[in-house]
Amino acid sequence: MGYPNQQALLIISTFIIVPFLTYYITTILFHRNARSRARGKTPSTAPYYVPGIFHAFGLANTGPQKYFAQLIKEYGNFAPFYVKAGPQGLLIVREPIQVTEVLAASNAGAYIQALDKLFGLPPSALDLYNGNGVSDTVKVAFEKALVKPTQRHLTGTALVDNMETYISVLSANMNNKMFQVGTWTQIEDTWSFLQQVITRCTLESLFGTDLFKQYPGVVRDYWEFADATEGFVPGLPRYWVPSAASQVRDRLLEGLERWLKVNHSGSEFARIVDEDPTWDERKGSKLIQERDALFAGLKGIDLRGRAVELLSIMHEANSNTFPRVFWTLVELLRTPQLAKDLATRIDRYRPSQGAAYNISAITDLPLIDSLLAETTRLRVASIVAHIPSQSLKIGDHWLVPRNTPILMFSHDLALDTKAWEKARPSSVEKPLEDYWAERFILPNRSGSKANQRGQRNDASASLFSMEDLEPLNITMGRSQSLLLGKYYVRTLHAATLAILLSEFELQLCDPDLFDAVVPPVRETAFGMVKPLEKVAIRIRKHTKSGK
Numbered sequence: 001m002g003y004p005n006q007q008a009l010l011i012i013s014t015f016i017i018v019p020f021l022t023y024y025i026t027t028i029l030f031h032r033n034a035r036s037r038a039r040g041k042t043p044s045t046a047p048y049y050v051p052g053i054f055h056a057f058g059l060a061n062t063g064p065q066k067y068f069a070q071l072i073k074e075y076g077n078f079a080p081f082y083v084k085a086g087p088q089g090l091l092i093v094r095e096p097i098q099v100t101e102v103l104a105a106s107n108a109g110a111y112i113q114a115l116d117k118l119f120g121l122p123p124s125a126l127d128l129y130n131g132n133g134v135s136d137t138v139k140v141a142f143e144k145a146l147v148k149p150t151q152r153h154l155t156g157t158a159l160v161d162n163m164e165t166y167i168s169v170l171s172a173n174m175n176n177k178m179f180q181v182g183t184w185t186q187i188e189d190t191w192s193f194l195q196q197v198i199t200r201c202t203l204e205s206l207f208g209t210d211l212f213k214q215y216p217g218v219v220r221d222y223w224e225f226a227d228a229t230e231g232f233v234p235g236l237p238r239y240w241v242p243s244a245a246s247q248v249r250d251r252l253l254e255g256l257e258r259w260l261k262v263n264h265s266g267s268e269f270a271r272i273v274d275e276d277p278t279w280d281e282r283k284g285s286k287l288i289q290e291r292d293a294l295f296a297g298l299k300g301i302d303l304r305g306r307a308v309e310l311l312s313i314m315h316e317a318n319s320n321t322f323p324r325v326f327w328t329l330v331e332l333l334r335t336p337q338l339a340k341d342l343a344t345r346i347d348r349y350r351p352s353q354g355a356a357y358n359i360s361a362i363t364d365l366p367l368i369d370s371l372l373a374e375t376t377r378l379r380v381a382s383i384v385a386h387i388p389s390q391s392l393k394i395g396d397h398w399l400v401p402r403n404t405p406i407l408m409f410s411h412d413l414a415l416d417t418k419a420w421e422k423a424r425p426s427s428v429e430k431p432l433e434d435y436w437a438e439r440f441i442l443p444n445r446s447g448s449k450a451n452q453r454g455q456r457n458d459a460s461a462s463l464f465s466m467e468d469l470e471p472l473n474i475t476m477g478r479s480q481s482l483l484l485g486k487y488y489v490r491t492l493h494a495a496t497l498a499i500l501l502s503e504f505e506l507q508l509c510d511p512d513l514f515d516a517v518v519p520p521v522r523e524t525a526f527g528m529v530k531p532l533e534k535v536a537i538r539i540r541k542h543t544k545s546g547k
């Protein structure tokens with residue numbers, strides 16, 4: 001009789017009492033360390049139940065996006081703290097000052113991890129990215145391949161040329177859709193519709209139409225890849241990348257390789273001369289051709305390496321632009337008067353039907369900049385990672401051991417009312433949980449009385465400004481590689497709005513239901529912000545025959 005009872009006791013103590021005790025003790029230690037005024041202390045691990053496993057179950061079951069948000073809700077006031085996926089610890093940092101300190105020390109380590117674990121960069125190419133055992137000549141050639149084509153093609157007037165291509169592709173695509181003048185057409189699922197259209201047009205303007213011939217499923221596969229990998233956390237071991245993600249990733253790389261083999265090999269393709277056009281309908285943009293030719297000439301990069309580079313460009317272009325355009329557009333449509341004013345301002349920079357848009361002037365409209373900044377703040381939840389190669393002091397008290405992956409979340413800073421209020425009091429006149437299109441607009445102080453309160457903000461009487469607020473903007477991680485440069489997303493966002501608002505009339509079908517489709521901001525720490533339900537709009541062509 002006694003024996004089974006003992007066993008039961010043993011089981012109870014192992015599975016209930018030990019975890020309970022562990023939790024109790026780690027909670028006490030956690031708070032004691034957080035309160036301690038010692039200098040140079042190492043952050044503690046957030047309380048856990050099972051030693052050795054730590055937070056691995058929670059991370060796996062809930063997914064990192066939600067799980068980090070839960071931990072932040074519970075222990076956020078005591079950050080920085082470790083979350084441990086088994087033996088691997090990840091440090092969560094939240095205080096704006098500490099985030100700035102981490103970013104100041106950041107390097108390309110987290111980006112290279114993404115290339116390796118997410119994009120499938122071959123190990124032979126990793127040395128090149130890490131700079132291990134690479135000769136100076138190769139290093140210089142590699143830097144050139146990374147930086148030169150982007151500088152040459154995505155700044156100044158060349159950027160404008162590239163955007164005009166995108167605009168004509170997008171305009172043609174939208175006008176092929178049989179929308180009517182006068183009669184409304186209803187789009188039931190605006191997210192899917194715009195995702196399809198914008199991705200197609202972005203890819204066409206970068207890669208040309210031959211890509212779709214070699215790889216008809218590229219748009220669908222790309223979004224499957226993006227969805228499967230949105231929970232990726234640099235610093236977590238490779239087996240945390242879902243196998244579905246690696247499968248679709250390999251399909252994408254094979255498709256890109258097919259295209260490279262058929263259309264980008266032999267002696268012809270690398271001969272790119274100054275007279276070549278910025279864009280060729282079949283070959284795509286000169287930027288991509290030139291960049292790929294430089295990579296193809298590098299020792300250490302094979303066909304797979306070139307395909308990885310193309311996939312990471314595709315990812316940067318699509319994941320950064322489409323969600324921003326979607327949210328800016330639907331948020332704008334909630335305030336029809338503002339949408340109308342913006343359309344009028346855009347029209348000033350396109351004096352007649354058929355004339356080219358003055359894309360630099362449209363991109364510079366303060367309201368468009370403010371919309372982009374507000375969308376990025378509230379509707380884009382990024383994770384920024386840094387893996388310091390030296391131990392790092394943060395704040396007055398903490399010392400982070402080297403090689404610790406440090407994680408920071410853009411939403412964390414985006415919703416930190418105290419920090420915003422301190423940086424610029426007028427920025428929190430409306431709560432940070434709300435979308436406020438004009439949050440970043442300041443009156444032009446050197447302007448006249450024209451812009452006193454209550455009067456409409458006019459382009460000449462108001463300014464877009466991020467002054468004092470920069471430390472609270474970490475969306476892209478300052479030193480993570482920007483493959484497409486810092487102007488691409490901003491210009492493409494403005495160009496897309498210009499086409500949609502000035503060539504079409506758009507209305508939300510159910511403005512009253514809109515609040516219910518917006519995901520609650522504090523429930524996921526990062527990951528793509530998608531509407532919870534379908535958002536329907538109605539659309540018709542503008543009547544502008546007289547213009």
Ligand SMILES: *[C@@H]1O[C@H](CO)[C@@H](O)[C@H](O)[C@H]1NC(C)=O
Nearest residue numbers: 210213262263264280282283
């Ligand atoms: C790409 O390859 C296809 C198939 O060989 C060919 O028809 C097409 O003309 C090529 N495109 C270019 C721009 O050379």
Ligand SMILES: *[C@@H]1O[C@H](CO)[C@@H](O)[C@H](O)[C@H]1NC(C)=O
Nearest residue numbers: 349357358359360361362364
């Ligand atoms: C675009 O607009 C800006 C600002 O109004 C102006 O300075 C520039 O000359 C215009 N560019 C073209 C090509 O019309």
Ligand SMILES: *[C@@H]1O[C@H](CO)[C@@H](O)[C@H](O)[C@H]1NC(C)=O
Nearest residue numbers: 444446447448459460461463
């Ligand atoms: C601000 O107002 C002054 C005076 O009206 C004007 O000269 C200046 O161009 C304005 N600045 C901007 C960026 O609109």
Ligand SMILES: *[C@@H]1O[C@H](CO)[C@@H](O)[C@H](O)[C@H]1NC(C)=O
Nearest residue numbers: 373466473475476477478486
């Ligand atoms: C926020 O930071 C990113 C990355 O540094 C930068 O590209 C972007 O322009 C910034 N946004 C604003 C509105 O300043």
